[in-house]
Amino acid sequence: MKWTEKLGNQLFDPGRDQSPGEVVFFKLFELFVVFYTIKFAWEWGIYTDLRNIEVVLPLGLAKYIDVSIFFENQLAIINAAFITLLSIMSYLRFGFRWQYMVVMVLFHVQYVARFSQGEIPHSQNLIGMAVLCFAIGAIFFPDKKKMPRFVMGSIVFFIGLGYTSAFFAKLIGTGLSWNDGRHLWLWIGEKSIDILSREGEYAPNFLQLMALKSTFVASVILLIGWLTELIGFTLWFKKIRPFTTLLLIGMHMGITMTMNIRFDAFVMQLILVGFPWYILLDRYIKSTPDLLKRIV
Amino acid sequence: MDSSFSKRSMKIIGATLLVYVLLVAPHEGEFWPLSIYPMFSQAGNPWTRAMVLDVTSKPDADLWEPQLLQNRSSDVVAVGEYGVDQIDFSNFVVKTRDWTHSRRQALKEMFGPSSISGDRWMVSKVRGELIGRDSVSIEITPFILLTADSTFINPNLPDTEYGGLN
Numbered sequence: 001m002k003w004t005e006k007l008g009n010q011l012f013d014p015g016r017d018q019s020p021g022e023v024v025f026f027k028l029f030e031l032f033v034v035f036y037t038i039k040f041a042w043e044w045g046i047y048t049d050l051r052n053i054e055v056v057l058p059l060g061l062a063k064y065i066d067v068s069i070f071f072e073n074q075l076a077i078i079n080a081a082f083i084t085l086l087s088i089m090s091y092l093r094f095g096f097r098w099q100y101m102v103v104m105v106l107f108h109v110q111y112v113a114r115f116s117q118g119e120i121p122h123s124q125n126l127i128g129m130a131v132l133c134f135a136i137g138a139i140f141f142p143d144k145k146k147m148p149r150f151v152m153g154s155i156v157f158f159i160g161l162g163y164t165s166a167f168f169a170k171l172i173g174t175g176l177s178w179n180d181g182r183h184l185w186l187w188i189g190e191k192s193i194d195i196l197s198r199e200g201e202y203a204p205n206f207l208q209l210m211a212l213k214s215t216f217v218a219s220v221i222l223l224i225g226w227l228t229e230l231i232g233f234t235l236w237f238k239k240i241r242p243f244t245t246l247l248l249i250g251m252h253m254g255i256t257m258t259m260n261i262r263f264d265a266f267v268m269q270l271i272l273v274g275f276p277w278y279i280l281l282d283r284y285i286k287s288t289p290d291l292l293k294r295i296v
Numbered sequence: 297m298d299s300s301f302s303k304r305s306m307k308i309i310g311a312t313l314l315v316y317v318l319l320v321a322p323h324e325g326e327f328w329p330l331s332i333y334p335m336f337s338q339a340g341n342p343w344t345r346a347m348v349l350d351v352t353s354k355p356d357a358d359l360w361e362p363q364l365l366q367n368r369s370s371d372v373v374a375v376g377e378y379g380v381d382q383i384d385f386s387n388f389v390v391k392t393r394d395w396t397h398s399r400r401q402a403l404k405e406m407f408g409p410s411s412i413s414g415d416r417w418m419v420s421k422v423r424g425e426l427i428g429r430d431s432v433s434i435e436i437t438p439f440i441l442l443t444a445d446s447t448f449i450n451p452n453l454p455d456t457e458y459g460g461l462n
Contacts, residue, residue: 004310008302011309017297047381053402056391060327111328118387120326120335128329132312140308145297150305157309166333169325173337182426183339189424189432190343193365197347198382200374215430 010237011153018145020288021281026148027292029272033130034087036265037107038080040124044114045080055116062112070113079110090138093295097142100135107131123262126269129158144296155273156235163232163248170226179226181218184211184258191260207257221258225251235274245274342425346389348373351441352415359441360450365422365434373417378407389419389439394459400440400447410444417442 009015052071055062070076086103089095107128115121130151137151170178188208196202204212211218228251234244248270252263319327325334349370351359363369375385385406392399403419404412419440427433439457441448449458 004306005299005303008306009299012297012302012305014297014299014302051379051381051384051406053405056387060323063323108328115328117381117384118391119381119383121383122331122333122335125329125331125333132329136308136312141305146301149297149301150308153305154309154312161313162331162333166335166337169332169334169337170339173334174339178339180340182430182432185432186340186343186424186426187336189434190345193345193347193422193424193434194382194386196372197345197386198374198376200372200377 007236011157012149013153013238014149018148019278019282020285021278021283022148023288023292023296024281024285025278026152027296029152030091030134032268032272033127033134034091036124036127037087037103037131038084040127041080041083041107041110044110045076048076048110048114049074052113052117056118057116057120058112059115059120060108060112062116067109067113067116070109076110076113079106079113082106083110090134091295097138098135100131100138104128104131104135123264123266125162126155126159126266129162130155130269133158144293148296152273156241159270159273160233160235160244163229163235167226167229167232170229179219179222181211181215181220181222184218184222187259188212195260205257207254211258221254225254238276242275245270248274340426342423344390344421344423346386346439347420347422347436348375348442349418349420349436349438350415351418351438354416359418360438360452362435362437365436368436370418375407378411380406389421395440395449396459400449403440404442404447407442412442412444414444 048070052068054071055066055068058067061067070079083103083106086095086099086106090099090103111124111128133151133154136154137147141147141150174183188204188211192202192204207221211221228247231244232248234240235248249267252267252270255261256263316330320330320332325332349368350373351370354370358369375382388403388406407417418438419442421437421439422434423437424432424434437453438450439453440450
């Protein structure tokens with residue numbers, strides 16, 4: 001058996017039949033993704049409409065189209081309305097197979113219009129990746145049994161890949177000295193200015209104080225986070241997946257405490273895809289509800 | 297489901313991965329939601345952010361003097377209270393090269409039409425860097441003074457700091 005086949009078996013588990021718990025979990029997860037897609041589309045749309053004045057940093061498609069047109073005539077609001085409508089229709093499987101891909105393109109445009117001001121946030125990336133996996137799954141696997149399995153497997157694949165690529169980005173960008181604790185001092189200083197500027201006051205928490213007092217402690221904090229990123233790819237293997245997920249959640253809590261960067265949707269999505277929730281649901285759900293059968 | 301499903305799935309993942317690489321490679325690692333997550337990859341470099349200080353009661357003679365963060369003598373204006381995203385504000389101040397009249401006005405308008413009122417707000421650049429083996433220096437440099445009806449640039453900085461347009 002080739003390594004790609006082995007990996008495919010780990011990600012998509014083709015030998016396991018679809019259970020009621022899997023269907024219920026899949027639609028709950030899809031609801032979570034659609035909810036956040038709509039939430040972000042409106043948050044970005046309203047901010048773009050009210051605040052954006054000119055493009056400072058063109059990202060993605062904004063390098064090729066002038067997204068400043070979304071700053072006027074309420075186009076960002078109209079785009080949010082389209083994303084909302086198409087997302088709900090896609091969730092209910094009402095419409096056509098390419099619909100989620102249209103949502104993906106409109107969602108990308110909404111992101112590059114909102115974040116044309118210089119900031120490149122990543123806390124919404126997993127929701128975007130999930131929409132992309134739904135789009136690809138809907139096109140290539142419209143079958144009611146195959147689409148859920150492909151979507152969940154591909155999301156796990158890209159999450160694992162993302163963490164491990166982040167490790168190598170740091171190794172290439174800085175080298176083996178990346179985890180020098182003084183680098184953490186600089187980042188704590190940078191984030192403290194952001195908080196001071198946003199809120200008018202800032203006080204370091206105990207973990208930041210510990211890191212600022214000792215280069216060794218700061219270096220260990222960075223090293224633990226960095227090595228956790230390296231093993232991100234082990235999410236691909238179903239027996240290890242829950243343990244890797246726990247480590248990644250711990251890493252995100254560490255980032256929040258040391259650098260005041262929150263990843264709410266990111267961590268919630270990790271919790272949803274990192275554990276086999278269908279096993280728990282199968283204990284209580286013995287048959288798939290008719291309503292869900294129609295919209296899987 | 298059988299192994300042909302997982303084989304086809306892997307082929308589609310492979311094709312998606314190829315598109316992923318082709319999109320992020322020429323776009324500095326970012327083509328949302330595709331990313332190589334390059335944030336924090338270059339460690340140890342100096343950084344520059346921005347903040348607003350309320351200098352209403354500060355003597356004119358001291359207005360443009362740089363100061364270290366720990367010696368800060370003016371209160372910070374919390375930009376979040378005015379609905380301004382701190383990161384966007386910071387990037388606007390730090391990444392704008394040509395400080396034309398309209399951009400200085402845009403900076404003032406960010407906070408709403410009557411927010412400044414009779415006060416004087418100093419938009420300042422804040423720079424952090426590692427000093428020696430064991431300390432971080434954070435220095436505040438006054439950049440643009442905002443009043444209700446005008447904007448003023450720092451006379452002590454070279455014109456090139458403002459794009460040479462002044």
